Amino acid sequence: MEKLEEGVLNKNIAALARMVTFNESTRLEDNIIADRFIEQHQEKLDNSIVLSISGIPGVGKSSFIEALGVYLHSLGCSIAVFSIDPSSELTQGSILGDKTRMTELSSLDHVFIRPSPTSNRLGGLGINTHKNIELAKIAGYDIILVETVGVGQSETIVKNLCDAFILLLMPASGDELQGIKKGIMEVADFYIIHKADGELLNAAKLSKKEIENSVHLLKSNLNISESIFAFSSVEKLGLDIIWKSIMKFIDTKKGNKTFYATRIQQRIHWFKETYERMMLMHYLEKGKEKYKVLEDEIKAGKYISLNEIQENITN
């Protein structure tokens, strides 16, 4: 175990991968191994910068992360990439199946890439990803990129994971075509109209105008020119400008103290999630026979009222 911990601290990729596996395990004893390691090195948790990259399937999150990651690597940064996919309980991934992704980025040194774990209930996935990020911080990765499918309830997860939130948008006209809800538009810090090349270039420019108008209505004091960009991960032009804006955003947050205050809020969020989950596990286990009585009654066709549930729990 000491060797494993040493490996993580020395940025050994296999060691971090193994520690992440402990963290993602469904066995609490395994989770505690990762948790104890984090506790021992908690002074490093304020390091690194965490960026979330979100958007609907097909918007090109992987290719954007590859382009950004390779650029940041060229600046001398070490990079860790995690992904969250709060999708199917039956099967994972997109209809087209998993593809070999981020081939260039994954071939570089000091780059750690971890695909999506299997999802589970009660936000457990988010909890795990939060601690994965803490492990990567302790391992000393400079920039941690978190890829999420930006739909459904995921904005709560995303805004509690990162220091800056980048939303990728389709080069398509009409808000509803984006498949994006107002809530996620509100929590985003940067809006990137992706695939701004070739046939889609004009659509991307139009889309950028529309997004600028929408965002202006949502967040009137935002500096539009430093927050909304059209970008192509094929042509990769303007990454320096985007990155400069992100760094300025982070520096401003650090300057006015919201950076660390937000991180404490995030810690409280994940603590609450973990606490509730462990509480529920504890009492469900303790009361499983009483629970079974009611479940059997439903199977036999009985209607179980809220009063009966309340009594079952409290007595």
Next chain:
Amino acid sequence: MEKLEEGVLNKNIAALARMVTFNESTRLEDNIIADRFIEQHQEKLDNSIVLSISGIPGVGKSSFIEALGVYLHSLGCSIAVFSIDPSSELTQGSILGDKTRMTELSSLDHVFIRPSPTSNRLGGLGINTHKNIELAKIAGYDIILVETVGVGQSETIVKNLCDAFILLLMPASGDELQGIKKGIMEVADFYIIHKADGELLNAAKLSKKEIENSVHLLKSNLNISESIFAFSSVEKLGLDIIWKSIMKFIDTKKGNKTFYATRIQQRIHWFKETYERMMLMHYLEKGKEKYKVLEDEIKAGKYISLNEIQENITN
């Protein structure tokens, strides 16, 4: 209260609306009013047919529901429509804001339309919608249509709410463009490529072929010609054929007994959700001072380990 209950049983729309409000209240006492009413009339819960209509924002769920609802009304059915939107916690609805929707359907007799309530944590929304459906069954609505945004974790909710699940798809080529995950493709019973008119007609035909291939891979024993349709809610052609297929599907399920067996499974699912939610509420309230101790320590910058959480809960 008796008058209210009588009103619901007599298909008085205002009465059902009020009972649904009790069910959607955040106060347990209110929920119990609706719950007790359901318990008293539980023999009616096996009535009605519940259809879920799902798809990404912009696919035209409302206009499809309007077209289908008006058609079913012309056949003499009474219709209740509910919607679920597991989206923003900050603000509800699409970026374009709420529009006047389903104007023709909402003007007809024996039609009850209830928009999306505010979402809350722990699947509470789903629980409420489940009981809303039970209220509409007791009120005697023949067909209950449930509109959901078909992304993220919603397929678990959807498959536990309905007797048949209709997935609306964009007239676009390429699986990923659909913004739809494999999981939701798997749980769907019917696939409707929507907006199959005007400029999009050819795209819809192409898309139908692609969807047929995808679905064939996912569900090899499905009768493609009775499950996948291209449709326009403007031209409204072929609703009779779609409806005949849905009825045949329901009748088959009733014939081989899976219809009622599935409903019992669904009841167990929602019971479990409710039970866990009430259990957590109970013990969080009981232990809130102990919880506060740890939360304050995090605010003061301390790392709280899983072991400390476990001890806090069990001691």
